[in-house]
Amino acid sequence: MSAQPLGHAGFAHWLRAHTTPLTSLDPDAPLDDLEPLRDLIGDARVVAVGENAHFIREFALARERLVRFLVTRCGFTAVAFEYGFSEGFALDAWVQGHGGDTELAQHAPAAVPFGMGAVLSRLRHHNRTAQQPPVRFAGVDIPAAGGSLLPALAPVADYLREVDPEALPLIEKAVKQAERCAGESGAVSGPAWARLATAEQDALTAALSCLLIRFRAVAPLYADRSGRPAYDLALRRLEAACHGDYSVRHLAKLTAGGELTPADTSGREIYMADSVSWHLEHTAPQGRIVLVAHNAHIQKTPFSVGGRVIGLPMGHHLQRAFGEDYFALGLTGLDGHSADMHLDESARFGFTVEEKPLPSPEPGSIEAAFAEAGPGLSLAGLRTAPRPAPGQPALPDRMLHQGCYLPTPVLDAFDALLAVPTISVGDDLDL
Secondary structure (H helix, E strand, O other): OOOOOOOHHHHHHHHHHOEEEOOOOOOOOOOHHHHHHHHHHOOOOEEEEOOOOOOEHHHHHHHHHHHHHHHHOOOOOEEEEEEEOOOHHHHHHHHOOOOOOOOHHHHOOOOOOOOOHHHHHHHHHHHHHOOOOOOEEEEEEOHHHHOOOHHHHHHHHHHHHHHOHHHHHHHHHHHHHHHOOOOOOHHHHHHHHHOOOHHHHHHHHHHHHHHHHHHHHOHHHHHHHHOHHHHHHHHHHHHHHHHHHHHHHHHHHHHOOOOOOHHHHHHHHHHHHHHHHHHHHHOOOOOOEEEEOOHHHHOOOOEEEOOEEEEOOHHHHHHHHHHHHEEEEEEEEEEEEEEEEEEOOOOOOOEEEEEEEOOOOOOOEHHHHHHHHOOOOEEEEOOOOOOOOOOOOOOOOEEEEOOEEEEOOHHHHOOEEEEEEEEOEOOOOOO
């Protein structure tokens, strides 16, 4: 690995010589142009596929094509999304062939508008025709991205009816409180939670804490009554509710104009990272996972705004847990329009989406380097990119996030990047 410092022009020159031009975004196109990705990822057990903004048509197409390549050519055995851990099991059953082909929206009404529908339908078709064991689907997130604790609490209540009926009043209390601030996303639940009386907010947190301690205190008893797999699943769901409750408190603070600390934002991130490990242990012990989430979740370095660390992303935790067995592939766009999200509590998910023209690539950004290198639609591995000499600034030092540029140590944050020349907001959003 070179230690020679490179300016912007030097890095663009290096990038020009080390990118792989891609032939298409069409998910059904031949996959041969993606073969260099196989060498980049090596034997990594977790390959994360990102995007610098949700709701982008070209990112959805690239993601579907990348998942197809990783499953059919590289043997990945599971696909995980930035989607509720508890809710994900119904989708896993669907992609394995349960239910009718048209029942996806019924099982997961939030899956389609957030760009999961095409990948899930492709997995279902793959499993129907493939000879090897079915590819699994996994959710890794807190319930409804912080919107509601009910998807996690309802199955925990069912579990307790079987193993510990004496605990039902406690979880019923938690469910009753959670119902009062439930929504489709944290953008809805945060303001609703803030309107609860302080005593009600604290009662929910206290009930969840008591349940979690009870689960752990009598784990052998519960496991004897239900079997260890059922206990492990119920415990993970309860942990999802606890992390969701923690997160909604801080979402409420954010929507009220307050400043967040790294501890506020990282509760959700560590839950997602631990969920990836949980799935590798429980559903894919010999397998490999494709992990689909926003760039800000998969990057390996702390997420900073204005020079201030505001969170430790899921990818930061996964890199510490798996080392080089974790591979972060970010997606970015060079021109076109991004999706700008505006809080609107009256909207279904608590926000509206507006097309926003992308600014010109900023000097020093990875987007400017791609634009100068001129490879068009392309893939670049970054693990062998030249690092600066001691005391020299690292370039590129910023990256597009949503519609603006933020300081990012790109070469440390991502193992590879896929650049799309022009991006656009999807025209089929149902928000």
